[in-house]
Amino acid sequence: MHVVRYNPLMDTRYTPHSYENDIYKKWEESGAFSADSQVQTMGEHQPFCIIMPPPNANDPLHIGHAMGVAVQDALIRFHRMRGSKTLWLPGTDHAGIETQYVFEKKLRKQGKSRFNFDRDTLYSMIAEYVDENSQVAISQMKRLGASADWDRFTFTLDEDVVTFVKDTFLKLHDDGLVYRDEKLVNYCTKCGTSYSELEVVYKEQQTPLYYLQYGPFELATTRPETKFGDTAVAVHPDDRRYQHYVGNTITVEGISSPFELTVIADEFVDPEFGTGVVKITPAHDHNDFAVWQRHKDAMPALKQVIGFDGKLNELAGEFAGLPVVEARQKVVAVLREKGLLVKVDDTYQNRVATCYRCSRVIEPLPLTQFFISVNKKDNSLAHTALKSLSAGQTKILGAGREKILKHWLENLQDWNISRQIVWGISIPVWYQVDGYESSVHVGFLTKDGVYTRGTLEELLTQFSIDEVVAGVQSVQAENTVPYVVSLEKPNGGGMYLAETDTFDTWFSSGQWPVVTLKTGKSDDFETFYPTSVMETAYDILTFWVMRMMLLGEYLTGRSPFSNVYLHGLVRDEKGKKMSKSKGNVINPLEIIDKYGADVLRMSLVIRSTPGQDRSVGEPDFKAARNLTNKLWNAARFVMLQIENNEGGDNTPHSEFDVKLTEVVRSITSHIDELRLGLAADELYNSFWHWYCDECIEQHKKGSLSTDQLLTGLTTFLILFHPFMPYITEVIWQELRERSLVKTNLLISTPWANS
RNA sequence: GGUCAAUUAGCUCAGUUGGUUAGAGCGCACGAUUCACAUUCGUGAGGUCGCUGGUUCAAGUCCAGCAUUGACCACCA
Numbered sequence: 001m002h003v004v005r006y007n008p009l010m011d012t013r014y015t016p017h018s019y020e021n022d023i024y025k026k027w028e029e030s031g032a033f034s035a036d037s038q039v040q041t042m043g044e045h046q047p048f049c050i051i052m053p054p055p056n057a058n059d060p061l062h063i064g065h066a067m068g069v070a071v072q073d074a075l076i077r078f079h080r081m082r083g084s085k086t087l088w089l090p091g092t093d094h095a096g097i098e099t100q101y102v103f104e105k106k107l108r109k110q111g112k113s114r115f116n117f118d119r120d121t122l123y124s125m126i127a128e129y130v131d132e133n134s135q136v137a138i139s140q141m142k143r144l145g146a147s148a149d150w151d152r153f154t155f156t157l158d159e160d161v162v163t164f165v166k167d168t169f170l171k172l173h174d175d176g177l178v179y180r181d182e183k184l185v186n187y188c189t190k191c192g193t194s195y196s197e198l199e200v201v202y203k204e205q206q207t208p209l210y211y212l213q214y215g216p217f218e219l220a221t222t223r224p225e226t227k228f229g230d231t232a233v234a235v236h237p238d239d240r241r242y243q244h245y246v247g248n249t250i251t252v253e254g255i256s257s258p259f260e261l262t263v264i265a266d267e268f269v270d271p272e273f274g275t276g277v278v279k280i281t282p283a284h285d286h287n288d289f290a291v292w293q294r295h296k297d298a299m300p301a302l303k304q305v306i307g308f309d310g311k312l313n314e315l316a317g318e319f320a321g322l323p324v325v326e327a328r329q330k331v332v333a334v335l336r337e338k339g340l341l342v343k344v345d346d347t348y349q350n351r352v353a354t355c356y357r358c359s360r361v362i363e364p365l366p367l368t369q370f371f372i373s374v375n376k377k378d379n380s381l382a383h384t385a386l387k388s389l390s391a392g393q394t395k396i397l398g399a400g401r402e403k404i405l406k407h408w409l410e411n412l413q414d415w416n417i418s419r420q421i422v423w424g425i426s427i428p429v430w431y432q433v434d435g436y437e438s439s440v441h442v443g444f445l446t447k448d449g450v451y452t453r454g455t456l457e458e459l460l461t462q463f464s465i466d467e468v469v470a471g472v473q474s475v476q477a478e479n480t481v482p483y484v485v486s487l488e489k490p491n492g493g494g495m496y497l498a499e500t501d502t503f504d505t506w507f508s509s510g511q512w513p514v515v516t517l518k519t520g521k522s523d524d525f526e527t528f529y530p531t532s533v534m535e536t537a538y539d540i541l542t543f544w545v546m547r548m549m550l551l552g553e554y555l556t557g558r559s560p561f562s563n564v565y566l567h568g569l570v571r572d573e574k575g576k577k578m579s580k581s582k583g584n585v586i587n588p589l590e591i592i593d594k595y596g597a598d599v600l601r602m603s604l605v606i607r608s609t610p611g612q613d614r615s616v617g618e619p620d621f622k623a624a625r626n627l628t629n630k631l632w633n634a635a636r637f638v639m640l641q642i643e644n645n646e647g648g649d650n651t652p653h654s655e656f657d658v659k660l661t662e663v664v665r666s667i668t669s670h671i672d673e674l675r676l677g678l679a680a681d682e683l684y685n686s687f688w689h690w691y692c693d694e695c696i697e698q699h700k701k702g703s704l705s706t707d708q709l710l711t712g713l714t715t716f717l718i719l720f721h722p723f724m725p726y727i728t729e730v731i732w733q734e735l736r737e738r739s740l741v742k743t744n745l746l747i748s749t750p751w752a753n754s
Numbered sequence: 755g756g757u758c759a760a761u762u763a764g765c766u767c768a769g770u771u772g773g774u775u776a777g778a779g780c781g782c783a784c785g786a787u788u789c790a791c792a793u794u795c796g797u798g799a800g801g802u803c804g805c806u807g808g809u810u811c812a813a814g815u816c817c818a819g820c821a822u823u824g825a826c827c828a829c830c831a
Binding site: 012013014209219220221222223234268269270273274277278279280281285287288348349350351399400401403404407408411538542571573574575603606607608609611612613614615616617618619620622623624625626627628629630632633634635636637638639640641669670673675677678681684685692693696700 | 756757758759760765766767768769770777778779780781789790791793794795824825826827828829830831
């Protein structure tokens with residue numbers, strides 16, 4: 001073999017690291033990523049747009065992100081080459097609770113906590129921390145080869161985004177879809193915030209079931225420590241055993257002194273369970289709270305005995321100050337001494353609500369919060385979203401998960417959007433506190449940095465209002481305190497305190513497709529909304545996709561995307577879930593270092609199916625690595641043939657063009673119909689087993705012309721480019737140097753005709 | 755208790771609207787190779803497509819039931 005001149009293609013192996021950075025730079029400099037560089041021809045293909053699910057601003061990417069980038073970038077590159085005006089809009093998320101949780105962990109290591117800082121200081125500390133780390137995710141996406149429009153990059157706390165999100169809240173409020181009410185919320189006493197129903201993880205466990213002597217009854221409970229908050233006893237209305245007690249007042253021998261309760265009848269009581277008698281603790285149990293709402297006239301007000309610190313309060317007498325678990329043991333011990341404990345069932349299994357973030361037990365606690373009503377009769381957000389699903393305006397690709405989404409929408413409860421953390425968008429609400437000083441609970445840092453809390457009434461005897469405001473950490477106004485929804489502090493003589501809660505992160509990300517396009521370049525919204533595909537993992541279907549549908553419809557009257565492509569979770573090569581404790585986590589960056597971005601992308605996408613988990617491991621990476629090498633060597637062969645002018649007199653093979661056209665047609669339709677796994681698989685096989693095994697061999701035997709061989713190569717480079725952008729572009733550059741192709745960059749080369 | 759999904763070669767998985775001898779990667783056996791590529795090439799072994807019925811000229815694909823696994827939801831005092 002004689003070498004005409006030195007060129008990297010003479011290496012028999014493809015080495016991704018020698019090329020990837022340069023190629024990415026070339027793409028960026030060419031402006032190919034920008035939606036503005038493409039002119040939408042009035043042809044057959046509509047504008048194409050994907051809003052990237054914004055990863056957490058300060059976390060490194062995991063392999064699931066790599067899956068997302070691989071799928072989205074493949075679609076984007078395909079549609080761009082096919083001549084659509086194409087936008088892939090990237091961004092990052094402030095990830096309220098996640099970020100504050102991580103940050104507070106850091107503080108703890110320094111022996112500090114959030115209570116050492118006022119709101120503004122804490123917020124800027126977290127902001128600084130996020131700033132320091134926020135380039136990580138972006139640079140990693142670039143290494144993956146993401147051809148996103150970085151000029152349109154958006155962060156969820158960008159000023160115009162924040163303004164937009166607050167305006168949405170105002171609009172919802174004007175439309176009567178926001179209300180404030182005291183309800184039981186899912187509260188994590190460790191994270192110090194409430195959550196929506198979605199963020200609660202239920203765990204099956206054994207919980208002792210205590211049978212207590214309770215006045216004239218025996219009753220079963222798992223939570224004897226809440227008895228200080230009992231406000232009634234309930235039985236089933238048809239239960240003959242207890243019917244004659246209904247409406248009566250009974251006397252219960254308490255721990256210190258006896259107390260009286262009314263017996264009520266409610267359908268929720270299961271006569272078969274326990275003794276058929278239930279103590280009602282409305283402040284600490286969702287069912288009991290519902291009973292209380294139905295029987296308000298027959299029962300006293302809420303009695304909260306567990307505080308937001310997870311400890312019993314003064315109503316618990318001698319047990320005040322004890323954490324819940326400890327208190328339970330002590331209460332049981334005292335009851336046993338007094339002979340009030342009948343028996344204990346240690347085999348009882350139940351489900352306990354835990355925090356998705358820190359795994360601590362979630363306490364249902366009464367808190368006054370802002371809610372969005374999702375099922376209001378004449379203006380139902382959920383109903384509208386359901387209609388677009390049924391009408392097919394939004395299609396869900398993901399193994400039956402459309403039904404899960406519908407089920408959620410049909411049963412959705414009002415959305416609690418208040419979070420008691422600082423890292424987020426503050427809720428634009430002001431409390432008018434004059435005359436309500438005793439109903440406003442404030443925690444703040446004095447000038448000397450001492451954490452102080454109490455009602456405003458108490459605090460104002462020692463401090464000025466300005467001093468309180470300057471050091472404020474939290475304001476908790478009771479349900480009776482009047483409030484104003486407003487971006488600015490209301491005018492007028494009254495004394496106002498700003499709400500300290502922030503929005504649930506999903507409230508802002510739920511507006512993402514709308515807010516990114518509306519705050520972007522002038523006509524982005526008109527051109528690209530509704531977006532074409534929303535691509536994300538199925539585990540945030542309800543958290544995020546559902547909320548985007550609710551709010552997208554509300555804000556624009558249209559569902560925010562035509563297709564939802566739900567990729568599966570990435571598992572290890574044995575199909576096991578990846579976790580740090582198992583030590584089977586694959587770091588995408590390590591795979592890129594070892595094999596290159598193309599290999600990682602291809603091995604994730606090939607033969608993957610929406611909604612189905614994907615398992616990958618070393619054998620898959622090697623297989624994809626071998627494919628890059630195969631492409632490399634096929635290209636070398638073709639170029640060597642041409643340079644050495646060999647095979648020039650070969651005759652054209654008539655079946656070749658037919659078959660190639662069929663390959664192009666098939667791959668094109670697969671990608672167009674979002675069958676990426678199948679497209680990649682077919683591409684792999686037709687390239688390797690047809691083009692390399694058959695066509696190249698035919699050429700060697702003289703029955704396929706060099707022109708056809710070159711056409712085959714360039715066609716396959718085009719078809720492979722969405723899946724393996726780097727190597728295909730490297731080869732394209734080699735062909736271009738030899739004047740074998742006309743366009744400067746493959747990324748901007750028109751798609752193959754079929 | 756309800757819903758959804760999965761069950762195809764030793765392993766991990768494809769198989770779009772039902773249509774000839776069911777595919778890939780890895781693994782296995784045997785062989786080849788100065789000729790693009792040993793990150794290669796060729797040949798081969800290996801599957802009653804979970805089970806039982808049904809619809810159809812035709813079923814891995816559609817229907818019903820069952821089994822196993824996983825996920826989601828509901829109840830739980």
